[in-house]
Amino acid sequence: MSVVNEVFTLFSRHGAGAYYGESVSMLEHALQAAHFAREDGAPPQLIVAALLHDVGHLLEDVPDDIAQWTEDAHHETVGGAWLARRFGEGVSDPVRLHVPAKRYLCATDSTYLSQLSSASVITLKLQGGPMSVAEVAAFEAEPSYREAVRVRLCDDRGKVAGLHTASLASYRPLIEGLARG
Numbered sequence: 001m002s003v004v005n006e007v008f009t010l011f012s013r014h015g016a017g018a019y020y021g022e023s024v025s026m027l028e029h030a031l032q033a034a035h036f037a038r039e040d041g042a043p044p045q046l047i048v049a050a051l052l053h054d055v056g057h058l059l060e061d062v063p064d065d066i067a068q069w070t071e072d073a074h075h076e077t078v079g080g081a082w083l084a085r086r087f088g089e090g091v092s093d094p095v096r097l098h099v100p101a102k103r104y105l106c107a108t109d110s111t112y113l114s115q116l117s118s119a120s121v122i123t124l125k126l127q128g129g130p131m132s133v134a135e136v137a138a139f140e141a142e143p144s145y146r147e148a149v150r151v152r153l154c155d156d157r158g159k160v161a162g163l164h165t166a167s168l169a170s171y172r173p174l175i176e177g178l179a180r181g
């Protein structure tokens with residue numbers, strides 16, 4: 001199966017599920033994150049990274065109700081590895097780092113934490129809370145850390161009930177253009 005068809009199959013199987021603790025579905029959340037990346041003037045690989053940043057959630061079974069979570073499912077690691085086999089680092093690395101990016105922003109941007117949704121505050125605890133000074137330095141040593149922060153901010157914005165966005169199908173050429181092989 002082509003990469004683009006793999007992606008579309010994952011969304012058709014799991015995309016209708018609720019995006020944990022938010023008022024949008026997984027598919028709506030993905031489309032909104034990509035929408036904001038595009039609106040932000042992001043390059044193609046970052047738009048695809050935003051669209052697929054939560055692909056790890058589509059690959060694994062996690063409880064629908066966020067309150068049932070007892071530990072973080074590390075969807076960014078699962079998703080980043082899945083994407084690294086199908087796209088270049090410009091797509092996979094920001095995805096791998098989008099959860100650390102949240103912990104980074106909580107440590108470095110005083111207004112950021114106050115703007116997180118309540119579900120995102122719950123997962124922040126599971127994810128380890130704000131980064132320490134040493135963790136901030138290590139994160140800034142990642143070549144893609146700025147891109148990861150950009151994807152993160154699109155992720156955070158992509159929780160608007162009823163927002164009209166472009167369809168998943170409209171991303172086919174972009175995905176095909178960036179997929180390996």
Ligand SMILES: [Fe+2]
Pocket residue numbers: 029053054155
């Ligand atoms: Fe997300």
